[in-house]
Amino acid sequence: MDCFFVSCERIREPKLIGNPVIVGMGYVPGLSRGAVATASYEARAMGVKSAMTISKSISLISDKDIDPSSEKSGYYRPVDIQFYKEISGSFRSLLDEFSDTTRHIGIDESYLDVTKETNWESVLNFSQNIKETIEKTIGLPSSIGVSSSMCVSKIASAINKPSALVIVKPQNTKKFLQNLPIERLPGIGPVTSKSLHSMGINTIGELSKTPISELKYRYGSKGLDLANMANGNDRKKVFSMGPRKSISRESSLAKITINYDEKKEIIEKLSLDLGSRLAYSNTLFRTVSIKLIEPPYKIHTRTISVPNATNDVDVLKSSAIYLLNEFQETPARKLGVRISNLSLQDVNQTKLENWDV
DNA sequence: TCTGGGGTCCTAGGACCC
DNA sequence: TCTGGGGTCCTAGGACCC
Numbered sequence: 001m002d003c004f005f006v007s008c009e010r011i012r013e014p015k016l017i018g019n020p021v022i023v024g025m026g027y028v029p030g031l032s033r034g035a036v037a038t039a040s041y042e043a044r045a046m047g048v049k050s051a052m053t054i055s056k057s058i059s060l061i062s063d064k065d066i067d068p069s070s071e072k073s074g075y076y077r078p079v080d081i082q083f084y085k086e087i088s089g090s091f092r093s094l095l096d097e098f099s100d101t102t103r104h105i106g107i108d109e110s111y112l113d114v115t116k117e118t119n120w121e122s123v124l125n126f127s128q129n130i131k132e133t134i135e136k137t138i139g140l141p142s143s144i145g146v147s148s149s150m151c152v153s154k155i156a157s158a159i160n161k162p163s164a165l166v167i168v169k170p171q172n173t174k175k176f177l178q179n180l181p182i183e184r185l186p187g188i189g190p191v192t193s194k195s196l197h198s199m200g201i202n203t204i205g206e207l208s209k210t211p212i213s214e215l216k217y218r219y220g221s222k223g224l225d226l227a228n229m230a231n232g233n234d235r236k237k238v239f240s241m242g243p244r245k246s247i248s249r250e251s252s253l254a255k256i257t258i259n260y261d262e263k264k265e266i267i268e269k270l271s272l273d274l275g276s277r278l279a280y281s282n283t284l285f286r287t288v289s290i291k292l293i294e295p296p297y298k299i300h301t302r303t304i305s306v307p308n309a310t311n312d313v314d315v316l317k318s319s320a321i322y323l324l325n326e327f328q329e330t331p332a333r334k335l336g337v338r339i340s341n342l343s344l345q346d347v348n349q350t351k352l353e354n355w356d357v
Numbered sequence: 358t359c360t361g362g363g364g365t366c367c368t369a370g371g372a373c374c375c
Numbered sequence: 376t377c378t379g380g381g382g383t384c385c386t387a388g389g390a391c392c393c
Contacts, residue, residue, distance in 0.1 A: 004393095025361050035361075051359075081362085106364085106393035189391050221367070222390090250362060287385085297360065303386055334361085 001091070002141045002162035004108035005038035008084045009077050011139045020046060020061050020074030024054045027078045030066065032058050037079050041162055046072065091138055098130055103238050111150055113238040120169060127165055147173065151234035155184050173232035178205040185229050187222065204230050243342070247283075249273045250336030256295050258331040263292075264321060270337040271320045275313030282345035284309035288319040291336035292327050302326060309343050 001007060005023040010016045020043035026034030032055040039048040039057075047060045054076070064073040088107045095102050101113035112130075117123045127144050134140050145156025147168040156166040156176070168176045182188050182196055182204055195218070201207050208230035215223030228234055249270040257263060267290060278285070289303040302323040306315060320337050 035359080037361085051361095053359080079361090109393065187391070191390060245365070246363090248363060252361060289386090293360090299388075301387060305385065336362085338363095 001108035002143055003038050003040050004088075004140075005079060005084055006040040007140050008080075008087050011087065012083070016040075016075050016077075018042070019064070020048070022048060022054070022057055022061070022074060022076050023079055024057075024076060025079045027054050027076060029076070029078065034078075040074075043074055046074075087138065087140070091134060091140060094134060094137065095130070098126075101238050103241060111153070111238045114146075120167065124165075124167060127167070131163075131165060149173075149232065149234040150236045150238060151186060151229045152176070152232060154186055155180065158184070174208075177208070177230065177232060178203065180204045182207055185226070187225060187229070192219070192222075192226075243344075245342065246338055246340035247274060247277060247285075247342070248336055248338035250291060250334060252334045253332060256331055256333045258329065260324075260328045263327070263332055263335060264324060266335050267320050267324050267337060268317055270335065271317040272313065274337055274339060275311075275316055278311045278313070278316075278339075282311075284311050284343045284345055285316070285339035286310075286341035286343070287339065288316055288323070289338040289340065290320050290323045291334075291338065292324075292330060292332050293334040294330055295333050297333075300327065300330070305341065309341070311345070 006016070006021045009021060009023060019040070021040040022036055022043055023038045024034040025037045028034070034054045036048060036050055036052045036054065036057050038050065043057075043061055048057045058076075061072055061074040062070040063076045064070070065075065067073060084107060091108075092102075092104050092110065095104075095110050095112060099112040099114060103111040105111070114123060114126060117126055123146055127146055131142055131144055134142050141163050143157050143161045143164040143166075145153040145158070145166050145168070147153045147156055148170045152168055152173055156168050157164070159180075160166055180203060182201060183193050185204060185207075188196070196202075196207065199210075201210060207226065210227070210230075212224065212227045215227050217223070219226060251266065251270065253266070286307075286309045287303060287305040289301055292300045294300060304319055304323060306319065316337075316339065
């Protein structure tokens with residue numbers, strides 16, 4: 001989806017269409033707080049970028065709801081993740097009608113296996129049809145990339161945003177990737193990118209010429225993935241999502257605190273929050289983790305596993321608090337609780353226990 | 358540059374088992 | 376008392392993604 005959060009706001013508030021729009025996390029209407037989650041393309045053209053502070057953004061584009069007379073003005077809205085999730089759901093089910101094999105990633109991105117289309121002409125029609133249907137029935141603008149691999153399709157979908165349709169035929173893959181910066185490859189973040197630049201590798205073409213042995217030596221299994229992607233040999237298949245591996249809750253503190261009771265209270269609240277999600281599913285957990293971010297940004301994690309899978313909220317809560325004990329004196333800016341090692345409750349559990357007896 | 362919330366995968370070391 | 380080879384599970388941290 002193109003600037004998904006903004007597009008969602010435009011669905012329920014059409015006056016935002018065509019105007020600069022900024023959706024901010026931690027933003028409170030009327031205050032210059034928080035950071036930019038998503039900016040419309042009109043706002044981006046005026047210099048607003050993701051993750052920029054709202055106050056910086058307001059210095060570029062003032063808030064039209066506050067100052068309607070201003071020449072350079074746009075609309076600011078807080079993130080309403082529940083609403084976006086609803087829209088995401090309808091867009092996913094729409095895509096599921098187009099292909100048996102879909103993989104939905106995050107809130108606004110999906111892969112479709114369209115191998116059954118037999119030629120590129122039909123792929124083009126198919127893709128245009130999807131794009132128009134999403135636009136007409138849900139009101140969402142989107143960009144689509146088509147190729148013979150997930151990796152190249154992803155890059156292609158992003159290369160001409162917004163509202164783009166890019167098809168890369170197999171014989172053109174090398175040429176397409178050749179001069180793109182390595183940052184376009186999924187899996188290359190700030191750390192890997194810096195490391196590759198230090199080796200003099202700046203484009204995907206240059207990466208593809210680097211000996212695989214060297215990439216493997218420096219980056220382990222990831223090095224092999226990089227080599228494959230750079231050569232357009234990404235063999236990952238589109239498959240539906242497996243079961244969820246972990247569930248977590250975290251929250252940034254209004255103020256950095258060192259006080260143990262305050263930290264404990266937050267950990268308890270997050271645990272209960274997680275627990276309430278378990279109550280209505282038949283999910284069991286075996287492992288509990290906490291996360292504590294110490295200023296300026298040092299991440300600590302502690303983990304403990306219990307012998308038997310459970311959905312007992314008290315076990316969750318007391319485990320989390322037990323783990324917190326090690327950080328009695330540590331200042332925290334953010335705290336989180338996570339459960340993992342998930343399994344589904346076995347309906348025959350009781351029977352089995354009886355057998356054990 | 359500063360740092361929201363929810364995830365996944367990988368690595369490396371340690372404990373433990375046969 | 377010293378310690379092979381092969382394996383599993385657990386934990387802490389890091390990198391990355393939307």
